[in-house]
Amino acid sequence: MITLSQPSMVCNDYQVVEDGITCFRMAKTWTIPESATPQAVIAAIVFAAQSCPNGRLHNLVLHCHGNPARLKVGCGSFEHLNVSLFKHLEGKVGHIWLVSCSVASQAEHRPAWYRDQSRLPVIQQASRNAGMTTREYLYSRVSNPPFSRF
Numbered sequence: 600m601i602t603l604s605q606p607s608m609v610c611n612d613y614q615v616v617e618d619g620i621t622c623f624r625m626a627k628t629w630t631i632p633e634s635a636t637p638q639a640v641i642a643a644i645v646f647a648a649q650s651c652p653n654g655r656l657h658n659l660v661l662h663c664h665g666n667p668a669r670l671k672v673g674c675g676s677f678e679h680l681n682v683s684l685f686k687h688l689e690g691k692v693g694h695i696w697l698v699s700c701s702v703a704s705q706a707e708h709r710p711a712w713y714r715d716q717s718r719l720p721v722i723q724q725a726s727r728n729a730g731m732t733t734r735e736y737l738y739s740r741v742s743n744p745p746f747s748r749f
Contacts, residue, residue: 603658603696606651608644612663612672623660623698631663635673641684648691657693665699 608627616622616630627647631640648656663672670677677684688695 603660606656607658607660608647608656609660609662610640610644610672614664614671615662618664623662625660627656631673633673637672637675637677637681637684640672641687645687645691648688655691655693658696659688659692659694660696660698662698665697665702667701670697670699670702 603625605626607625608629609623609625610629610631611622612631613633622628622630629643629647631643635643644656644659648654661670661672663670665671666676668678675681685695
C-alpha cells in the first residue's frame with residue numbers, strides 16, 4: 600500500500616468501475632462519468648483543489664484505461680492533441696500519478712506522433728517505464744509536472 604500525503608484526489612474512470620477493477624479511495628474520490636469530456640475532468644480537479652487548504656492538492660491519481668500515449672477518460676481521452684489542458688493544474692497539483700494500462704507500451708506499438716516527446720510532457724515522464732505489456736499496469740508519479748511545457 601502506498602500512503603499519499605493529503606489533501607489528495609483520485610479520479611476513477613467509469614469504465615474501470617464497470618469492469619470491476621479495484622478502485623482507489625481518498626478523501627476526495629470522484630468517479631469520472633461516461634459523459635465527462637477531458638475539459639470537464641480538468642475542471643473538476645481544479646474545483647477540488649480550490650476547496651483544499653492553500654488551494655492545492657498534494658497528489659492527483661488518474662485511474663483509467665489507456666492505449667499507447669492515451670489516457671481514456673469519460674467520453675474522450677487525454678492525448679497529444681489536448682495534453683495542454685494539464686496547464687490548468689499548474690500551482691494546484693503537486694504530483695500526478697497515472698494508473699493505466701499501455702500508456703508507455705513498447706515503442707513499436709506507439710503512434711508516430713508519440714515519438715515527439717516534447718508534445719507529451721506528462722506521458723514523457725511515464726515513458727521511462729516503457730517495456731510494459733498491455734496487461735501490466737503503469738504506476739508512475741510525475742514529480743513537479745512540467746506545466747511550463749504544455
